[in-house]
Amino acid sequence: MRTPNTLLAFGLIFVSCVFLWPRSILATPDVRYRCPVRAADTPIGEVRLLTRDEAVVVQTLLRTVLMRRVVAEIRKKEETNWPSSRRGSESSRQYVAALERVQRRLWEQRARSTRGPNPPQKLAIEFVSGGNEAWVGVGTFDLQGDPMHFNLSALELFERLDLDAHYVGENIRLILADACQLGEEEIDRLLRGTSVAPSTVLPEHH
């Protein structure tokens, strides 16, 4: 009987690690900076800079019924920022493709309202850089309390893409600059404050 029990225990640990790991990333996030994301002056989400274990994370939480448009907007920016001639363009393509897959999944799974406008879809994007890892996660989230305050209660990543570290680091800077309207110096200061290995987040000098 001991062997099946041991197997069951290992199985549970495996299941927890594989399927429940996204929950672990909610563990006491240290949010260093946050700024709203707006579309036509209407807040539709939040970009937040946080540290998790050894990594710096730029988390984008988007909450809108027009997610297809938002994803199209991100694709447009990615194509501008990462032309095929530039290092990281392949990562950008993978990221956009993942984004569109998740958006379609959210659209298919979305709740249909019987009275009143449809509830918004919720898309979470994480750019994680630090230590030896550089990856992008795309999924969804839940909020608690006033939805405009973005108090995260759950986060579930549907896709994790291990991408070029240079692409991830550079996109963290681009997101902070674009969404939070931050200058290079401010971004440097913020990123230094996160005590992350500088090589992954330093600006790319061309």
Added chain:
Amino acid sequence: MTRRIASLVENLVFAPWRWIPLACLALVLLAAAWVVQSLELDPSNESLNLADADRIATLKRFQALLGNDEDLLIAWRDPALATPTGLERVAQLTEELQKIPGVTAVFSLTNALQVARGETGAELKPLLAPPYESATAGTELRAAVERMPEFLGWLLSSDLTVTAVWVSLSQESTQFQHLGRSIASIQTVLQGLRAQGLVPHLTGVPVQKQAVTAYIQRDERLLLPLATAVLGVVVWLHFRHIVAVVLPLAVAGMTVLLVHAVLAFLHIRLNAITALLPPILLVLALTPCIHLLHFWLHGGAPREPRHRLRAMLEHLLWRCLLCAATTACGFAALAVSPMPAVREFGLAAALGTLAGFALALWLVPLGAQAFFVAANASTTSPAKGSTLVRWFLHLCGRFSLNRPWSTVIVALAGAGAFSTGTITLRNNTDLVRFLKPGAPLREDTFWIDRHLGGPYPLEFVVEASDGRRLAKAADWQRIAAWSEGAREIATVRGVLSLADLLRHVHAAEFGLGGAVLPSEDDVVEELLDFLAVAPEQQLLRRLISADQTLTRIQVRLRAVGTAEVMATTDRLLSLAQVQLGPEYHVHATGPLYFLARDSNQLVRQQLQSFGLSFLLVGLLMTVAVGSVRFGAVALVPNILPIAMTAGLLGFLQIDLSTGTAMIAAAAMGLVVDDTIHYIGAFRQNLGRTKDPVAAAWQTTLGTGPALVANNVVLVAGFWVGIAGSFLPTLYFSLFTGVTLLLALLCDLLVTPACLVLLTRK
């Protein structure tokens, strides 16, 4: 009962304590004068609407979900519209109007949005964006309306020279206290256009409300003094004595004051119909005064005042009481009308009739014995017109008494021929056409109708039978098909619905070549999602409710009356049954629809009022003459003038409306008065002479002058209403007067003929 009344009157006139009730009356009048100051006007015309719970609930639901439906429309012709100067003018006016307190939204060419394709899908962009370049302004304007043809007829004429600005006011601003200020501010802004040589035209429900208020105030100021002056002159011509003029007018004035005080006490506000009350109350109160004074001065009664009073009461009390009762019944029959304004008018007039009769019975002998006590009847010379009157009465007598059968047959044939005109009578009310030609609101509305199109918005709301969201492709395709069908109707100038907007959004969102509605439910969901977060929610909220279960379709009609409005509504609802089917509920709503529906119901109710009036008056007449045969004969000369007037209205193509539908019921009570006096006198004379023809001659020559005088006063009083501002009240006044004249003719021709035929052996 008459003995008790006679005894009371005698005491009130001759008892030593007669000053006490007089002092009480003075106190009551003082109190009435104080109370009447709180009498208010009803600028909303709410009392012209039927008090129907279903109607109120539908309207409230509509307003709660889709907002206030009372918009103002400003339009003007500007040959330079398609130039930077013209567009700058529109932009400046739009900006100035937006600054006015109470204005919630302004829609014009310069802030209208178009749906365009952006980099990631549909976007709402300004239709025209400044700076307006002289080289391209015209081309851009033309291109904009080609892209969004829905703007034609709504914001722009097809020749690009007439433009419109729609102004929405807050619910609060459309209230009486603020409306005048809001409209005055808008008029001040429009001065800017006038200063540039342009002529702005303004219409809309709020302007109608304000105009109606102003006209009621004007009529209140004009009609009462005018009626007093006209009636004073008529009474002077009859009696030629200043006291004989002042006394009846004082009684009539007191009646007007008391009735208005009662209205104020009951918090009933004056409206377009009840504004007519002062001259009519004057007339109603004058009638018994004239009969009483005529007897006092020309009745050949004993000279001693107490004896003269007794003789007067013996001759006239029962007849005057019966006349007052029948007149009051005629007016009170209007109380069955579902329209509060008509009900209030009928009951107030009935109250005024009874109050006027009571005051006349008390104050006329009191005044007469005080002022004419020393005078003999001969001191007040008969009216100079009496020769003419006598000649006229002789003519009537000769015709009716020498050829009674011919008279009756000719009268019946004439009335029959006239009444064929009733076939063409139609029920048609139009608030703007209520105003006389030349009234600014009427002219502006018709100008907009001619040059832009569709100043009358007819509102429909569509919802799914199961209350679900309108988020299926089939929903909008059916609504669009219905809108297309609606545009084919001749009275329809334009249709505005969310289906048009969805079509453009669909084309822009997916880069389609033409504006078509989506055929997939998912796409409709996406488009509704887009609209749910679009920045211009104010405009969208007017087309679809926040919960997306109810959509509004605005059908703009030409400036037509309620007959055509109802015909168009019925046609549109039938079309909705075909195009939308049983899965949807379609409701017509909005002020125009309710006005049209109320108007139809009103005529049915007015016919009921007339039927009730006819029954009550007939019953009273039968009781009064103490004979069913006499009672039946008495009704004949009273039905004929009403039938003739109805036919006359038809021949003159005057529609039945709030005012004209009241004529029959109100006139019924008045016209029988002459018959009552005639038959009463005839029976007295017949008792003496035993010869019907001789009795009829004596009656025609003896009672005839009083009947003529009384009718002249009544007609003059009613015709004062011709100076009123509203056509229905004008027609009511004019044709009630005509009915009274026809009734006088019938009473002098048909009544004697019928009585002779009935009583001769």
